[in-house]
Amino acid sequence: ESLLLDRARGCLLGAALGDALGATVEFMSRSEIKARYGVHKKIIGGGWLYLKPGYVTDDTQMSLCVARSLVRSSGFNAVDMADAFVEWMRTGPVDIGSTVAQGLRRYIAKGRVAAKESQWHGGNGALMRVAPVAIAALNCPDSLEEWAVGQAHITHNHPLSDTVCIAVSRMIQSALKGRPLLELLEIAHELVRIHPEFTFRPYNGKAGGFVGETFATAFSSFYNTDNFEDCLVECVNQGGDADTTGTVAGMIAGAWYGARGLPKKWLNKLEKNTKAELFELAKGLLEIG
Amino acid sequence: MKKIEAIIKPFKLDDVKDALHEVGVQGITVLEVKGFGRQKGHTEVYRGAEYTVDFQPKVKIEAAVEDGMVEKVISAIENAANTGKIGDGKIFVLPLEEAVRIRTGERGDEAL
Amino acid sequence: MKKIEAIIKPFKLDDVKDALHEVGVQGITVLEVKGFGRQKGHTEVYRGAEYTVDFQPKVKIEAAVEDGMVEKVISAIENAANTGKIGDGKIFVLPLEEAVRIRTGERGDEAL
Amino acid sequence: MKKIEAIIKPFKLDDVKDALHEVGVQGITVLEVKGFGRQKGHTEVYRGAEYTVDFQPKVKIEAAVEDGMVEKVISAIENAANTGKIGDGKIFVLPLEEAVRIRTGERGDEAL
Numbered sequence: 001e002s003l004l005l006d007r008a009r010g011c012l013l014g015a016a017l018g019d020a021l022g023a024t025v026e027f028m029s030r031s032e033i034k035a036r037y038g039v040h041k042k043i044i045g046g047g048w049l050y051l052k053p054g055y056v057t058d059d060t061q062m063s064l065c066v067a068r069s070l071v072r073s074s075g076f077n078a079v080d081m082a083d084a085f086v087e088w089m090r091t092g093p094v095d096i097g098s099t100v101a102q103g104l105r106r107y108i109a110k111g112r113v114a115a116k117e118s119q120w121h122g123g124n125g126a127l128m129r130v131a132p133v134a135i136a137a138l139n140c141p142d143s144l145e146e147w148a149v150g151q152a153h154i155t156h157n158h159p160l161s162d163t164v165c166i167a168v169s170r171m172i173q174s175a176l177k178g179r180p181l182l183e184l185l186e187i188a189h190e191l192v193r194i195h196p197e198f199t200f201r202p203y204n205g206k207a208g209g210f211v212g213e214t215f216a217t218a219f220s221s222f223y224n225t226d227n228f229e230d231c232l233v234e235c236v237n238q239g240g241d242a243d244t245t246g247t248v249a250g251m252i253a254g255a256w257y258g259a260r261g262l263p264k265k266w267l268n269k270l271e272k273n274t275k276a277e278l279f280e281l282a283k284g285l286l287e288i289g
Numbered sequence: 290m291k292k293i294e295a296i297i298k299p300f301k302l303d304d305v306k307d308a309l310h311e312v313g314v315q316g317i318t319v320l321e322v323k324g325f326g327r328q329k330g331h332t333e334v335y336r337g338a339e340y341t342v343d344f345q346p347k348v349k350i351e352a353a354v355e356d357g358m359v360e361k362v363i364s365a366i367e368n369a370a371n372t373g374k375i376g377d378g379k380i381f382v383l384p385l386e387e388a389v390r391i392r393t394g395e396r397g398d399e400a401l
Numbered sequence: 402m403k404k405i406e407a408i409i410k411p412f413k414l415d416d417v418k419d420a421l422h423e424v425g426v427q428g429i430t431v432l433e434v435k436g437f438g439r440q441k442g443h444t445e446v447y448r449g450a451e452y453t454v455d456f457q458p459k460v461k462i463e464a465a466v467e468d469g470m471v472e473k474v475i476s477a478i479e480n481a482a483n484t485g486k487i488g489d490g491k492i493f494v495l496p497l498e499e500a501v502r503i504r505t506g507e508r509g510d511e512a513l
Numbered sequence: 514m515k516k517i518e519a520i521i522k523p524f525k526l527d528d529v530k531d532a533l534h535e536v537g538v539q540g541i542t543v544l545e546v547k548g549f550g551r552q553k554g555h556t557e558v559y560r561g562a563e564y565t566v567d568f569q570p571k572v573k574i575e576a577a578v579e580d581g582m583v584e585k586v587i588s589a590i591e592n593a594a595n596t597g598k599i600g601d602g603k604i605f606v607l608p609l610e611e612a613v614r615i616r617t618g619e620r621g622d623e624a625l
């Protein structure tokens with residue numbers, strides 16, 4: 001039981017560490033990062049958002065909205081979650097993706113909790129916040145797909161985004177339950193078989209906001225390393241949408257290695273209110289169902 | 290899609306921007322302009338002589354929005370920019386046939 | 402309603418404003434812009450070297466008017482702004498779907 | 514006829530002007546504007562304290578073009594203005610009901 005809680009905390013905190021670490025180098029290229037930082041491996045803030053060290057971006061902030069809503073509603077409630085996103089948007093967050101902003105405008109104007117399917121919704125804005133769903137649906141696995149896709153559709157409605165939200169949720173659940181690594185890997189291989197856009201082996205070096213690239217960058221770093229720190233350093237140093245690739249790598253690797261596997265030097269830097277709330281929410285999410 | 294243009298008093302810019310944020314409109318383009326209307330310009334003294342500057346500095350806000358957002362955006366601007374005094378300004382709505390996000394090539398509502 | 406936009410030579414602003422008043426247009430919005438067209442820019446000397454500034458300063462006038470006023474307004478601007486020399490400028494007419502007077506909430510023709 | 518409006522990064526003006534010349538667009542009108550969007554303003558230090566200027570200087574290009582030119586013009590601007598980084602800007606297309614060349618009185622496509 002305490003191992004499960006440790007992994008759930010690892011998942012949420014790991015994602016936040018990926019966000020904070022990657023934000024410094026978001027939108028930089030691999031060679032630009034090399035020229036400026038050599039290897040970027042410290043939580044120092046900065047980046048295009050002028051972040052304070054240890055602070056997170058929309059990736060973690062939206063995940064917090066998802067998690068709070070799941071705990072409050074004892075499961076997935078689209079209206080409650082959409083309201084939470086709108087309330088967050090109105091605080092003037094440090095960043096908000098264009099597809100997310102558009103989806104929230106639709107909800108404000110029309111009250112519809114689901115976007116219409118769109119070829120332009122293949123971005124990673126729904127994937128980046130799916131980790132709490134994986135934890136919440138542990139005791140009601142039949143709800144996993146409905147919740148993972150339901151939360152995504154508030155802003156993103158695209159078959160690849162839907163598919164990877166489900167697949168990564170399953171990977172996280174496999175890790176949380178302490179299943180063998182091969183089971184987690186098989187979920188990834190199955191994803192690639194059906195949708196080659198997610199090919200992570202060989203990794204083609206593309207680390208942009210398209211879900212195919214985001215997943216490939218995150219998962220290839222998990223696949224090619226054997227500890228949390230190396231996984232995230234490998235991931236964010238690819239640059240591109242580094243805070244989000246870092247978030248996705250962090251949610252998978254964090255669930256796998258557990259909170260005990262997260263570097264203390266990074267955890268000490270993480271903004272303390274965010275850290276404390278994620279720590280608590282892990283427990284609340286496990287109690288659902 | 291529609292293109293909304295609002296002419297407002299300059300000191301109202303921040304209030305209008307905040308009101309637009311509340312309804313989810315993040316992207317706008319702002320221009321400094323001169324307004325001529327019922328509101329009288331102010332008098333200035335230049336080399337001892339008084340003369341009337343007959344225009345009013347105004348700010349013009351341009352925002353491309355989805356059809357479903359137009360009324361929300363009009364209300365947001367109206368409420369934020371209104372003082373009840375002459376010269377508060379205007380809101381205009383024009384049809385927008387296409388929009389493109391230069392960074393990604395996205396078109397239509399996705400470009401906004 | 403229509404939105405009329407006119408690009409004119411800056412020294413013509415007062416003539417055009419007067420001509421618009423004559424036909425009953427009170428409210429206009431004015432912007433300083435740079436024009437690029439057939440009219441050549443002027444040469445400037447900077448640190449001893451001559452170079453061509455390739456744009457022309459222009460003034461842009463925007464006036465929302467009732468449908469019935471459009472031809473009158475076009476003529477007024479044309480006659481006032483014309484010099485017969487290259488660079489006199491353009492008049493554009495766009496459809497205006499809604500207008501709002503921020504001070505009172507009036508809409509349509511009443512807002513102009 | 515259509516009115517094309519493009520909001521671009523200021524250092525891209527010459528590239529976009531060249532690209533427009535390549536496809537045969539000679540006349541354009543340019544405005545300096547302030548952009549608010551996802552791109553962060555820069556930080557300035559004032560009396561020892563750091564603060565963020567929340568707008569980005571942008572340039573707005575306006576070009577009236579014939580219907581058949583629209584897609585060519587959109588591509589020309591897109592390719593010239595794109596850097597792939599946030600803040601590259603937008604292209605908008607509005608219907609243009611009439612155009613007049615002030616110097617000659619020519620109307621429609623002839624006026625462009």
Ligand SMILES: Nc1ncnc2c1ncn2[C@@H]1O[C@H](COP(=O)(O)OP(=O)(O)O)[C@@H](O)[C@H]1O
Pocket residue numbers: 296323324325326327328345347374375376377378379427428429430431463464465466502503504513
């Ligand atoms: N018909 C119009 N077309 C374009 N802009 C206008 C028009 N009428 C007014 N404006 C703009 O609106 C501003 C306010 O107009 P004004 O007549 O002074 O006050 P009010 O709208 O309160 O009656 C003007 O300074 C001008 O910038």
Ligand SMILES: Nc1ncnc2c1ncn2[C@@H]1O[C@H](COP(=O)(O)OP(=O)(O)O)[C@@H](O)[C@H]1O
Pocket residue numbers: 408435436437438439440457459486487488489490491539540541542543575576577578614615616625
């Ligand atoms: N197609 C166009 N779209 C927008 N503005 C234009 C266009 N063509 C010209 N202009 C504007 O009109 C001004 C005059 O144009 P120009 O070609 O120099 O002279 P003329 O109209 O007398 O032939 C330009 O400086 C520019 O501001």
Ligand SMILES: Nc1ncnc2c1ncn2[C@@H]1O[C@H](COP(=O)(O)OP(=O)(O)O)[C@@H](O)[C@H]1O
Pocket residue numbers: 098315316317318319351352353354390391392401520547548549550551552569571598599600601602603
């Ligand atoms: N809805 C809009 N209406 C009018 N202008 C906009 C709109 N959205 C953005 N802009 C303009 O485009 C510029 C770039 O937008 P931004 O959101 O920073 O980046 P991007 O278009 O790359 O996503 C802004 O600075 C602003 O001038």
Ligand SMILES: [Mg+2]
Pocket residue numbers: 057058059095243244
């Ligand atoms: Mg982010």
Ligand SMILES: [Mg+2]
Pocket residue numbers: 026241242243244
């Ligand atoms: Mg990101």
